[in-house]
Amino acid sequence: MTTPSATFRNPVVSGFHPDPSVCRVGDDYYLVCSSFEYFPGVPILHSRDLVNWRQIGNVLDRPGQLELPPDTHASLGIWAPTIRHHDGRFWMVTTNVTLGRHLIVTATDPAGPWSDPVYFDLPNVDPSLTWDDNGDCWMTLSGVASYRIDPEAGTVLEGPVPMWSGTGGQYPEAPHLYRIGDWWYLLVSEGGTHTGHAVSIARSRNIRGPFEPGPVNPFLTHRSTDRRVQATGHADLVQAGDGSWWMVLLGIRAKGQWPPYHVLGRETFLVPVRWVDGWPVVDPVEEVTAAPAGSPPSHAAAADPGARRDDFDGAELAPGWISLRHRRQESWSLTARPGWLTLHADGTTLDRTGATMVAHRQLHHDCRAAVRVDPGSGRAGLTLRMDEAHHYDLEISDGCVRVIGRVGPFRQVFGEVPVPAGPVTLTIATRTHDLLPPTVTAADQVTAPGAPFGVRPSACDTVSFEVATEQGPVVLAELDGRYLSTEVAAGFTGRVFGLYVTAGSAAFDWFDYRSTPVSEQ
Structure with a gap:
């Protein structure tokens, strides 16, 4: 004991x-x-x-x-x-x-x-x-x-x-x-x-x-x-x-x-x-x-679940994967393309209930989640989600990867890049910052070219969106993480990284999640 x-x-x-x-x-x-x-x-x-x-x-x-x-x-x-x-x-x-x-x-x-x-x-x-x-x-x-x-x-x-x-x-x-x-x-x-x-x-x-x-x-x-x-x-x-x-x-x-x-x-x-x-x-x-004095020592130090990878080689999804409201047997498969998770669209948008998504909880303030996805002729991607009205999506369709932000009644594309047909690697990363450098003003953060969208001195973190290309990784956008917080979205849940499809079918080769302490970024 x-x-x-x-x-x-x-x-x-x-x-x-x-x-x-x-x-x-x-x-x-x-x-x-x-x-x-x-x-x-x-x-x-x-x-x-x-x-x-x-x-x-x-x-x-x-x-x-x-x-x-x-x-x-x-x-x-x-x-x-x-x-x-x-x-x-x-x-x-x-x-x-x-x-x-x-x-x-x-x-x-x-x-x-x-x-x-x-x-x-x-x-x-x-x-x-x-x-x-x-x-x-x-x-x-x-x-x-x-x-x-x-x-x-x-x-x-x-x-x-x-x-x-x-x-x-x-x-x-x-x-x-x-x-x-x-x-x-x-x-x-x-x-x-x-x-x-x-x-x-x-x-x-x-x-x-x-x-x-x-x-x-x-x-x-x-x-x-x-x-x-x-x-x-x-x-x-x-x-x-x-x-x-x-x-x-x-x-x-x-x-x-x-x-x-x-x-x-x-x-x-x-x-x-x-x-x-x-x-x-x-x-x-x-x-x-x-712990109180005299307590027996633990058999192991507190574990940091910092690295989690799923190659979708099993017969069932691991218990940590969650979906929205249901998971119809017709909406997912691990056998249609062995070694891949295949998702079939049930809904046409993440902005309303009914979309097909398989998600992993965000476990650390500073982390990276990546997927290798083959969209075929469908529309799919990786989302960072709070609810239907608060999510950031890194989406691929029609030979293009784009960053889409949905915050309340507003929906906007923040960056895009063409990609060749076939599988592509998408990455969403979060980076915390309790304080901005004293030489950077809020106005600078809003107006400077390439600056994170809408970041203010009180922002809790920055969310970045990256796609792997033949020329190397390309960061398409960096967005203010406050808009995916409980204080903005309300409710009782936290963020999740979701693999999703909103048109046709798409296959995911692997999912890789890692904690990334600020000192390592």
Whole structure:
């Protein structure tokens, strides 16, 4: 059994992995996150030390489990799952916000297959499961209230039972009930899901309450501070095999001057927990976090998932690949052209729902994603996406590669170059910059030939677009990354790099993703 080493790097799961929930079974930890409008839903990751995580599958990986209608808006879909292990089975509960229903699925193997859903039509979101001393199952929801349920029949046996709703902060949510010693502890997040986010706690001798608030609430928040990690909340507790306690939670890492912008979405962080007079205490979340003295060393240092390559040689897509709302069997193939991923167009534009896309989360602020694509007679490319109204595309069709920017109601071509027929390599890279050099003014950045489009001193990063030609790589454009941020696009997701086709068919030979620290660029 291992737990994190003396220090480890946060986030432990980088990129768009929000609303984490965790459970331990023996020496193994399992973690799930929200997936919103993407299919498959609810990524599940495995770890032996809480620091190094590997995705082993997706809980909702077939249409019968995950219904996302074509008009599902960005950031709707699947919200805030909870994973628990009880009576020899794994249980996952979540909300399909598009349908307005909670669902429970189970599995004996966390890598799947998971069962068909059992649905509950109850108000609010962020469902969590726990079992009392009698073996009865309780579902707790934002608000905060609990219901005694039959999780296999889909029936409510008792409730709502009003619980403790925090200190009065906005949106009491992410409630989790734990039986620890003689107490029932109720963990609640409040204050909203952005920079006001906070974690509070209460306890009771009885699962039905009344609940006594902790002596210091919220016991974790970064609001009104200058810490690099912000929006800390939506937490879950887990006890390691050595008796130590830990908490996973979401946070954001914004870049740029005022106001800062975050582009990776909400990420998963980890903090050690110590108990003082029967209450949990945590230190602020740092990008390099110290574990408590005496914790066993980790079997490995915190992993940087810096390089990921897919040559599409397998029989199935790797679990990290996600698509928009569905992935019709007719829209993709790994066998039509062996060693290539072939995509067939379902929609004519990324500006509306229905397009064929297979995407990889952006995991680092500074990174490069490249693909080798044969467009045939179709229209295809590589996109950096937040939603239908906020994406930058590096697209090839009719013997030309062009950069297209869609921001709100505006759509514009920023650069293009002719290319010969056949496969071509396309690359999108991101480069952060918290400050512009003092000798460069905002006006210079806007008007100087070849300058990044619309970059201001507060810009969080620059996105560049490159195509390989016979004469060497050509950078077609550099665009301001702020327009692909949550602060501009709104919503709950982060950026993804998407392989897409919007006319005909196209084949992708490989995809290569790498982190690129600024010092290496």
